[in-house]
Amino acid sequence: MQERYNPAALEPAVQQRWEDSRAFAVGEDTTREKFYCLCMFPYPSGRLHMGHVRNYTIGDVIARYQRMLGKNVLQPMGWDAFGLPAENAAIENNVPPAKWTRSNIDYMRGQLKRLGFSYDWERELATCDADYYRWEQWFFTRLHEKGLVYRKTAVVNWDPIDQTVLANEQVIDGRGWRSGALVERREIPQWFLRITAYADELLADLDVLEGWPEAVKTMQRNWIGRSEGLLIRFALADAGDHLEVYTTRPDTLHGVTYMAVAPEHPLARAAAAREPRVAEFLASCAQVSTSEAVIEKLEKRGLPLGIDVVHPLTGERVPVWVANFVLMGYGTGAVMSVPAHDERDYDFAKTHGLPIKPVIWPADGSDPDIAHAAYVEKGVLKNSGRFDGLDFKGAFDAIAEELGKKGRADRQVQYRLRDWLVSRQRYWGCPIPVVYGPGDELVPESPERLPVRLPEDVEWQGVASPLKSMPSFLETTVPGTTTPARRETDTFDTFFESSWYFARFCCPDAEDAMVDERARYWMPVDIYIGGIEHAVLHLLYARFFHKLMRDTGLADCNEPFTRLLTQGMVCKETYFREAANGKKSYFNPAAVETETDEKGRVIAARLAADGQPVEIGPVEKMSKSKNNGIDPQVLIDLYGADTVRLYTMFAAPPEQSLEWSDTAVEGASRFLRSLWRMTYEHCAKGPAAPLEATAPSPELRELRCRVHETIAKVTDDVSRRYKFNTAIAAVMELVNALNKAAPDTPAARAVLQEGLEVCVKLLAPIVPHCTEALWEALGHADEPLSTTPWPVADPEALKRAEIAVVVQVNGKKRAEVRVPADASREAQEAAALADPNVQKFTAGAQIRKVVVVPGRLVNIVVA
């Protein structure tokens, strides 16, 4: 054993040993319990960021722990390789996306290996490989056969200068990020997957997912947004047609004072053709991004269309407005407005002087206060003709029946969830396997012609997808014929790839099928670890896709992820300068110097390069777009992988967001150095005697008790709580205790030997390189630590003679008394009352009550 801890030499050597022995390669072994541990695979952006390090360290700690429990552990890694950043790099640096992506993968693979993650690298896959995406093309054609795929127009952000579709992220303050042009909403034909057909099952199965955080399930429930309501048809006053709206509050029907339709609604378009003011309004509405977050924060604007509908119960005329906050993509693109009982309708009515008619009264008979806000609670009907006095349920049923008889309404279950738009007008993605025949008729590719390969050797001209100008890609034939046909140039949403990679990891080399029998052995994933930002979209699409695969006979289980661990974001403050045109350019924290006040708070920041001040932005998720990532490579080079792993696990519990500070890493390194030194000094004195051969003093028995308490605590933290920070803190405490209390006797050396071995085993999943070496030094060169059984606390060693009990008087701590571990309630109470400081506070007062929590606390309540 080296005297000095030298991770730079040690870690690569240990990693080489793992690689040579194929330590983490696994196969199907029905004699052992399987454990599939999966982290969300990374987008190969160029370099690992701290979020990756955090995510993959959590996964690796769990995988290594499960391995020490004797399970057959699969932990794979791969690349979510298609995506927007590769196209941006192509446009900016004139490098083909495939080349850029593959070189990023090579670099990042090296970084992951340098961090010592126990992956089965033989299963590595990249979604941009045709061997991978051919199967989603195949699957898409199957879904097409089943009627789960359809084509429909949808609104996109259109950049009129660059002549391209923009992602919501690329629209900044209503303008294209590159061109600066005001974006326009434009309708184009798109491909959809019928996720709404699975809405009920996706909702219902959330109740079965006991291993998922409640917050994620709640978000998914709300996202799916099942509601029961009424689809009501309001007849147009001066035409034969009608306006259809959906409402969950038919009880408020008598309070309708106007209708609102989306700018894209046919009624609005028809009005625009007659009325220039309306046309102008629609044009202004068209200059806003498709993002819901943007639309919902807009000033609520609207205009009357000059047409009325007839109220289906009262026969009164109700005006129809067009409003910028009504979305064509939701429901029918029109709503009935009840300003008295809906917040948004209320604000709009106030702004535009529309009448507000209360029809719901609180059940206690008091008057609703609608002077300043809508009354949105459910209650009892008034001003509603013969429905007066009914409650929500009664009114719902009665109005549904009445309108149903008139043919004016139907009960309907509706979802907020919309079908999944899977097509993208981009190059760097999986080609949608469809061709268009001579009459533009649509023909899905035949299985034998798959994969439709994405040409990788491309010249980038301008910003548009090069596929559109590549005859070699475009020109093809209708499958099974010689009839000329044109290829679809749209590619899949990258969520398509990430919706089934976990199944492919089970059998990455399957040549004849999307997945084979091996997937039945490994699936479902036992624990899935990834960022909380994926709580809805990715995790909902993956659940949906898995159910599609199940219904295609490719899976047995109903849900792909038994347990979900959502890690919080790794955040960092942002630094930027704002140009005159409002465009912000962000600077990496590593390039910024900060000035702090005497309390350590940052008060000013300047760019190191030019010494000029930069603005301090909010603390946000580390991201490329905010340029606030901290490069883990710098820390790995400086301290080694184990220190980075240890610090990342120690700084915060996984679920919590972590504000990165690089000053504290030193402490983690210090801890490893001191554990190393302790072990070195211990081993230098030769082998310790076996514990059984010595007679430990009471102090040593106490120390042993702490060793075994630490085993129990760390096991609970790692297996049940997933709180690695407190597990590490507990081991640090134990190391401190072992360090302090080790006189040089055979008994003490035996306890120390046991203590050090326990520390090494408990830390093995977190700092696998360093502990491997320490384990060897402690006399276990013959058995690799990675498969050494996890320690179990010895119940005998845990026994204590005395315990401490806290004594409170009126809920305030006044003393701590020591009592025998088996002391009765009465004895604990007596000991508490006998304490001098307690007597000071109880003297002369009347004791009204004594609360005893045995073994913990005595609270004396005095008057």
Add this chain to the structure above:
RNA sequence: GCCGGGAUGGCGGAACUGGUAGACGCGCCAGACUCAAAAUCUGGUAUGGGUGACCAUGUGGGGGUUCGAGUCCCCCUCCCGGUACCA
């Protein structure tokens, strides 16, 4: 806007089931070692008062429940994530 989450010393965090607020670490202060520095070691470190034992205050703000509240309930503020084409 809507949905979900969060706020505890100078900083990251701990307190798991309503029962000792501040474990563990960073930083800082003092001391030891050293010609000196680094490294290392020892001690201290919520705030205010007291030589001290201790005492008072204290978990974003306001109210409540309880013998007892960081933890439960109501209201509010700010921050973070998502908001369907970033991944």
